[in-house]
Amino acid sequence: MSRYQKLCLYAILGLVMGFFTFIFFSGSLQDLQRNFYKISKFGFRMQRNNETRDREREYNSASYIDSTAQPSNRATHNSGEIAGQPEITRYVSFDNCIKDGRRLGNLLFDLAAVIFVAELSGRKAVLEKTMNISLENVFKLNMERVKDLCPCQVIGESHHLAYDINTEKIAFNDPNIRNKTILVAGFRQSWKYTLAIERQLRKHLAFKDEIQNFTENFFQEVIPSGWKRVGFVRVGIHCRRGDNVVQHFVNYGYTVPNGTYFYKAMKYFTDKYSRVQFIVTSDDSNWTREHIVNANNISPNAINITYTAGNTAGQDFAILSMCDHVIMSTGTYGWWAAWIAKGTTIYYSDWPRQGSGLARHFNREDFFPPNWIPMAYEK
Numbered sequence: 001m002s003r004y005q006k007l008c009l010y011a012i013l014g015l016v017m018g019f020f021t022f023i024f025f026s027g028s029l030q031d032l033q034r035n036f037y038k039i040s041k042f043g044f045r046m047q048r049n050n051e052t053r054d055r056e057r058e059y060n061s062a063s064y065i066d067s068t069a070q071p072s073n074r075a076t077h078n079s080g081e082i083a084g085q086p087e088i089t090r091y092v093s094f095d096n097c098i099k100d101g102r103r104l105g106n107l108l109f110d111l112a113a114v115i116f117v118a119e120l121s122g123r124k125a126v127l128e129k130t131m132n133i134s135l136e137n138v139f140k141l142n143m144e145r146v147k148d149l150c151p152c153q154v155i156g157e158s159h160h161l162a163y164d165i166n167t168e169k170i171a172f173n174d175p176n177i178r179n180k181t182i183l184v185a186g187f188r189q190s191w192k193y194t195l196a197i198e199r200q201l202r203k204h205l206a207f208k209d210e211i212q213n214f215t216e217n218f219f220q221e222v223i224p225s226g227w228k229r230v231g232f233v234r235v236g237i238h239c240r241r242g243d244n245v246v247q248h249f250v251n252y253g254y255t256v257p258n259g260t261y262f263y264k265a266m267k268y269f270t271d272k273y274s275r276v277q278f279i280v281t282s283d284d285s286n287w288t289r290e291h292i293v294n295a296n297n298i299s300p301n302a303i304n305i306t307y308t309a310g311n312t313a314g315q316d317f318a319i320l321s322m323c324d325h326v327i328m329s330t331g332t333y334g335w336w337a338a339w340i341a342k343g344t345t346i347y348y349s350d351w352p353r354q355g356s357g358l359a360r361h362f363n364r365e366d367f368f369p370p371n372w373i374p375m376a377y378e379k
Helices: 003-026 029-060 096-100 104-121 165-169 198-204 209-221 247-252 259-272 285-291 313-321 332-341
Strands: 091-094 152-155 181-184 233-239 276-282 303-307 325-328 345-348 373-375
Touching: 091 096, 091 104, 096 104, 104 165, 104 181, 104 198, 104 313, 104 332, 209 313, 233 259, 233 285, 233 313, 233 332, 259 276, 259 285, 259 325, 259 345, 259 373, 276 285, 276 313, 285 303, 313 332, 325 332, 332 345
Parallel strands: 091 181, 152 181, 233 276, 233 325, 276 303, 325 345, 345 373
Antiparallel strands: none
16 A cells, blocks of 8 residues: 555544544534534624613613603503514503693694604504594594503603603613503603604694595685685784783793784785785684784785684694695694694794793794794884
């Protein structure tokens, strides 16, 4: 046997002995494969868990959760299992604070915040099955109703006339809340809650058929004589007085514009457009008919002022929001009509009164969208 043949034989014998030694210590090739997989998987899990803990530590350091909220003991309504982990409640809804009598405008801010938090946390915005919410008298909403929302976690806010940045920093996957429905509390009065969810929010704000039909018929009936619809713009004017002139609210910081403000705001549009119809809605029709008038005696071929009367809050709201542009006084009702209209908006800038209790909750940059036009009257 040649030297080369001996080397080949030794190599083959070495491979055979190594193979049987391998089998002996591993039990079997199949066992070894399983063991190798377990080791690899364990290493991956450790790496992923470390990364998750780092992220959660970062979020928790700045999280803001209402510490007064007490989780309910009702049964959890879960929606599925993720990657072998415990089921997660994937819901966001309204806190019971909305049952305090708040009306259309405030409820719309709450709705925007619920949808915002749902988008932020990867959950689904829903209504509790028995909740009566007056938004459904005006809008279709198209939100699922769920029988059991809890256990729950309420999240609050620091100021109700500002954007709460801490909401963005909540670790919604934290073990303490990941299996709970998030209930959004507060007033959440900021355009910033609408920014990332505008298209989705507008889908929820489709008017009910009867409201839509009423408004379309109204617009047809109030076309000024001799005008063609394509030849003029409609500007909705909302004048809120009512509770804003009650002394208690005046002391707190509420203000109301006078006739000069509306004159200036109307002039902005009559200077810009050759033919304008102003449609005035208010909770004080006597005041508006006296103060919101054609002060410069502009030709009736160029300006028309129509006052609504006897309508529901939902009907007047739809009229405002379906105008081309909006002049608002104060309050969330006019704010939301202007937001839905999506035209030019003029708002009263001397609200709230500086140094008042209301002003302490107010952040102008958070409350009014930057493209809206502030206007006041000369005192």
